[in-house]
Amino acid sequence: MLNSTGELEFSNEEDPEIISQLTSLALSDGKSSAGAPEKTGYPDSVYVMAANIFQGIRIEKSAQKVLIKYGNEPLRSFSESEDQSFQRLSYELAFSALKYQDILETILIDSCIFPSTTIPDHLSSLIIVMLYDFQDRKFQTRVLSDNEESISEVQEVENLLNSFKIKLAAALARCRIKHDALSIYHILPETVRKQELRASTLPLYAWINTCKISPEEVYNNLKRRGYNKVKSVLHIDDKVFAVDQHCYDVLIFPSHLKNDLINIDLFKDYKLIFQDKSRSLAVHSVKALLNMDDDILMVNTGSWYTVAHMSILTNNNTSKVFVCGVQSQAKDPDLKTLFTKIGCKNIEILRETFINIETKDHRLQKVKVILLLPRCSGLGVSNPVEFILNEHEDTEFLKDHSQGGISVDKLHILAQQQYEQLTHAMKFTKAQAVVYCTCSVCPEENEAVVKKALEFQDLGNKVQPYSGTLLRQCL
Template sequence: KRTVTLIDKDGYPDSVYMNAAKIFQGIHTEKSKDRMLVRYGNNSESPVLAFQDEHSRRVSYELAFSALKYQDLLEEILLDSGVYPCQSIPDELTSLLVVMLYDLQDRKFEARKIFDEEEPVEEVQEIGHYLYSCKTKLAAALARCRIKYDALSIEHFVPETIWKQEQRVSALPFCVWINTFKISLEDVIRDLETKGLTKVESVSDFDHYTYAMDQHCHDVLVFPSSLKEELLNLDLFADCKLLLQ
């Protein structure tokens, strides 16, 4: 079996942070000069992304877009805590700082797991150690922000329109495409059955461990939203035999 990048509250391998930072560098919200307190350096060049597998690609994008969603809050935490600016961190690494800060607060400021299967990345190691050494200041700054805005959690900082849209999307069934260049429909069904999933006629028949075939395209399977995280950890996805649509 292949090793996949785990989604957990233990953090991620260094390569995921680097890829997420490169993605975030290209998508972060540019502030006007009079409001630009956090500087992100030059992002004119297209980033070169190197993913270990499909799983790594997905979590890199998820991490980048999570940082984007909370960009204003993360910047305020960095500034309020005095952690930013830092002379030893150039503007080109600010995206990495923001992405890793999002992950650190998501782990409740707990230490990150060490991943032995890949070479450490110096920039990730340095910024990770720097943020963790400042965790008390950062946690206090987050607490002040929550008090200031009367927020029970950081989800309060997401614009209501985005929050409602995410709620709707998260409840929808999701589709996966069978990569028939790598696996047959029969083998996919057999694999899913060994994992306890049952085929039903339509989405209206969904229970938790069930799935259905798309009525118009037999290379597409439909699953309940509640199974998404669990299914995306399967080797079928890591080996690109199933692809999320």
């Protein structure tokens, strides 16, 4: 149980006028909220899942700088929802708390919640994510659904935060004043703020599953729902869509339509699939290099949607899509279920890691194009939460994005791994092309890797060496 020595002292001090004055100084973003729906909080289970995500990715500090102790045990989850909207809310809340971790910890200390309360260490992550949401709601009471299942730990933390409401609002206002910032949003590093601004303005991309539906049928379906087809969706606030100029099966939507789109049957039935455009560019680059009976080898693809898109694009061919690096057999049922729902038929899973596959492997003698999607910093990704959900990336991905960059040492490690994989791909004598695709804007992971691989390529039995024109790079 949470036990506050100062709880009674603050619980009777609540003054709506004071709260209003303080929270007007302490909004969590710098944008106007006029016309925006009022935030009412999340279900208890979202807080628990967000706390567990945050616990795994929080920034660990040296012993001298530790303000709050975090336990090592995750909170007991009562319902692991497979619903992507539930997961999205949890990841977004955890990511927001991570970006503001330093500020939130300072507020908890300044408001005397720590160390004046006896709080189990394993609840610290829950307190952080719930505090972020509490201040984001301007310290207003959470609206609970009648049929919502309550979780005791969430209720206890909520009662604690409510009892310190004035102290928390005052601490947040002081933090804003100390940094001479319009809001705590403006305390974030400039690189993070630019990334958020970019994410809020970039359009959404979705590819058409032509195995299930034709582009014309999709257009007509969208038009019946009030969407108009236009040439460009930039700076348009209406319900519109456009066809991408590089990929004929990719549609573009304004970003504000995401919540409306995810609830329509086209997306629920896997007839339209959201995905970062870089992945669609990659598979279309491969498709352009194929003959009817050529096979493809996909390397390090965390995204099952990328595999599915490659399969759909070659559905009318006799091509096989080999995918290596899927080592966990526990994922087999999920993979097969997804591929069946999408309509994929020509995919073969290889258990070996790419580096351990022999260049003369008998299974790969018809492979003419290798699609290499190496692990990278992902600093070109505008929305890391969506990227994690769609590409099945590790949650550690959020940690780098919360800081606006990665360490030099980590960048060098990634670049070396990318170089080793690229040079290995170039040793496959029957392969005629390699498509190298990252989601990074760092030259060290792109031009530098490609240039180094071309300079030190081992020709072996290859009739023609690779050149910069044959090795494509998708950013």
